Amino acid sequence: MNIDTPGDTIILGTKGGLRIPSTDCWNGSVGGPMKIYHEVCGLQTETVVPIINDHGPSLFDRKIRSFLDACKNGTPAPVPSSQIIYNQAILDGIAKSAKVGREVEIVIPEI
Amino acid sequence: MKQDRSLDAYKSIQEEKKTPRADRKLRIGFIGTGGIAHAHIRAYLHMPDVEIVAGCDIVPGRAAAFFKEFGLEGVRCDYKDHTEMLADPSLALDAVSICTYNRQHAPCAIAALKAGLHVLLEKPFTVTLDEAIEVMRAEKESGKILSIGFQPRFDENMKMIRKIVQSGELGKVYYVQTGGGRRRGIPANPAKTSFIEDETAGVGALGDIGCYSLDLVLHALGDPKPLTVSGYVSNYFGKDPGYVAYRGHGELADKFGVDDFGAGFIRLEGDVMLDFRISWAMNMDTPGDTIILGTKGGLRIPSTDCWNGTVGGPMKIYHEVDGQQTETVVPIINQPVNLWDAKIRSFLDAIIEGGSSPVPSTQIIYNQAIIDGIVRSATIGKEIEIEIPEI
Numbered sequence: 314m315n316i317d318t319p320g321d322t323i324i325l326g327t328k329g330g331l332r333i334p335s336t337d338c339w340n341g342s343v344g345g346p347m348k349i350y351h352e353v354c355g356l357q358t359e360t361v362v363p364i365i366n367d368h369g370p371s372l373f374d375r376k377i378r379s380f381l382d383a384c385k386n387g388t389p390a391p392v393p394s395s396q397i398i399y400n401q402a403i404l405d406g407i408a409k410s411a412k413v414g415r416e417v418e419i420v421i422p423e424i
Numbered sequence: 425m426k427q428d429r430s431l432d433a434y435k436s437i438q439e440e441k442k443t444p445r446a447d448r449k450l451r452i453g454f455i456g457t458g459g460i461a462h463a464h465i466r467a468y469l470h471m472p473d474v475e476i477v478a479g480c481d482i483v484p485g486r487a488a489a490f491f492k493e494f495g496l497e498g499v500r501c502d503y504k505d506h507t508e509m510l511a512d513p514s515l516a517l518d519a520v521s522i523c524t525y526n527r528q529h530a531p532c533a534i535a536a537l538k539a540g541l542h543v544l545l546e547k548p549f550t551v552t553l554d555e556a557i558e559v560m561r562a563e564k565e566s567g568k569i570l571s572i573g574f575q576p577r578f579d580e581n582m583k584m585i586r587k588i589v590q591s592g593e594l595g596k597v598y599y600v601q602t603g604g605g606r607r608r609g610i611p612a613n614p615a616k617t618s619f620i621e622d623e624t625a626g627v628g629a630l631g632d633i634g635c636y637s638l639d640l641v642l643h644a645l646g647d648p649k650p651l652t653v654s655g656y657v658s659n660y661f662g663k664d665p666g667y668v669a670y671r672g673h674g675e676l677a678d679k680f681g682v683d684d685f686g687a688g689f690i691r692l693e694g695d696v697m698l699d700f701r702i703s704w705a706m707n708m709d710t711p712g713d714t715i716i717l718g719t720k721g722g723l724r725i726p727s728t729d730c731w732n733g734t735v736g737g738p739m740k741i742y743h744e745v746d747g748q749q750t751e752t753v754v755p756i757i758n759q760p761v762n763l764w765d766a767k768i769r770s771f772l773d774a775i776i777e778g779g780s781s782p783v784p785s786t787q788i789i790y791n792q793a794i795i796d797g798i799v800r801s802a803t804i805g806k807e808i809e810i811e812i813p814e815i
């Protein structure tokens with residue numbers, strides 16, 4: 314696109330709002346400190362949520378490890394399809410809606 | 425949208441300067457003499473070819489006090505409402521400024537047009553799309569000028585945004601994000617609740633400030649017709665008796681009957697998607713800048729604290745030069761223009777010259793259709809189609 318970013322991720326709630334800075338390419342990493350906008354004793358305040366410096370194994374090692382552990386131990390999937398189906402439904406819905414030029418309803422059958 | 429048009433085509437628009445004709449004074453009346461009527465009257469008082477002859481307000485004594493404030497003792501204002509004033513032939517009015525709260529826009533505009541008067545109607549156009557259509561029918565029947573009070577139209581920076589888009593500088597525009605608003609800014613206090621009560625306002629942040637962001641982008645794009653709207657509204661802050669800016673006046677929460685936040689996803693004619701959000705209160709500084717994405721360039725207009733029809737700082741165009749990603753800063757134009765004078769003058773000139781309306785209903789109807797569409801869509805929780813009948 315012809316712009317640097319279409320904007321930060323913001324999550325608005327009745328008690329607080331969270332701003333997650335957009336990175337160059339939004340790819341599953343947090344680009345910098347986040348901020349919570351909220352009231353303290355009636356005063357508008359901003360609380361910085363610092364970046365956590367994680368020195369553990371790489372994300373890919375963890376992804377594979379969690380999968381192997383679930384296979385070995387018979388525990389639930391670490392990133393289960395029952396969650397990601399909604400992600401897929403949105404991607405699919407955007408494509409379908411863009412094609413027909415109107416809103417589409419998402420129907421997921423009982424599985 | 426007109427593509428690849430030279431910027432020169434717009435120079436003439438900027439330069440037009442009219443000399444008022446003082447040979448006959450236009451006879452002006454006021455309907456509603458509350459807050460914003462003050463801005464109207466100050467501008468009229470700058471115009472040599474105007475005589476303010478009458479005014480009315482449904483609150484007894486308010487109109488008289490208003491004209492006294494400006495040292496205008498001779499103005500007729502002993503009317504109980506607009507109907508009585510419009511029925512007085514001795515006034516020989518040419519035009520009225522309608523400065524009533526939103527719910528009283530349509531009834532007063534229709535009555536004034538039917539009385540054969542030119543009308544300058546405050547924004548938002550109306551509360552509902554149906555009302556706006558009724559006003560347009562009355563306008564058509566009367567053949568009079570109806571101009572809607574969007575003074576940002578006369579701002580040189582706003583004009584620049586339209587010039588950039590219309591010049592083809594951005595190529596084909598396909599996605600627009602706009603809106604903004606305030607963190608804590610519900611316009612209400614115990615002495616003034618006309619913006620937050622359903623019976624007077626009918627619509628909240630959407631109509632109060634949302635209409636400005638919508639006009640900015642719609643007009644820049646050449647006033648495309650909205651086709652569908654998926655909308656959302658909420659009122660979590662307005663309905664909270666402990667809302668900090670009520671300063672202990674929790675009763676305002678009971679009176680609050682409109683939206684304090686609204687959002688919409690709007691399909692515009694010409695395959696453009698418009699993503700819009702507006703706030704009187706939210707837990708955030710800003711929902712982001714206005715961005716206009718095109719195939720050749722992207723425009724970023726910095727959001728201001730309160731999105732109210734001003735450009736908050738230099739804009740930026742993101743584009744390629746020789747395959748290189750570049751950013752071109754469009755500086756703020758420091759203009760000597762008094763927007764209120766320009767708004768009133770444009771209305772008067774249209775009357776004098778028998779010209780077309782400076783801010784015509786045929787454009788603002790789309791603004792109203794979106795606001796109305798967001799409210800309707802939010803109510804049913806589904807996308808709605810916008811239908812505007814032949815008028």
Ligand SMILES: NC(=O)c1ccc[n+]([C@@H]2O[C@H](COP(=O)([O-])OP(=O)(O)OC[C@H]3O[C@@H](n4cnc5c(N)ncnc54)[C@H](O)[C@@H]3O)[C@@H](O)[C@H]2O)c1
Nearest residue numbers: 456458459460480481482506523524525526528546547618
């Ligand atoms: N263009 C701008 O910058 C701008 C700024 C503020 C407000 N406005 C618009 O102006 C309108 C009025 O806002 P305000 O702040 O002046 O509100 P307000 O409540 O102070 O004034 C409205 C007045 O209209 C009177 N009124 C209502 N119905 C009437 C009728 N039928 N006949 C005669 N009088 C009647 C009310 O008694 C009141 O005095 C709103 O629609 C608002 O959106 C525009």
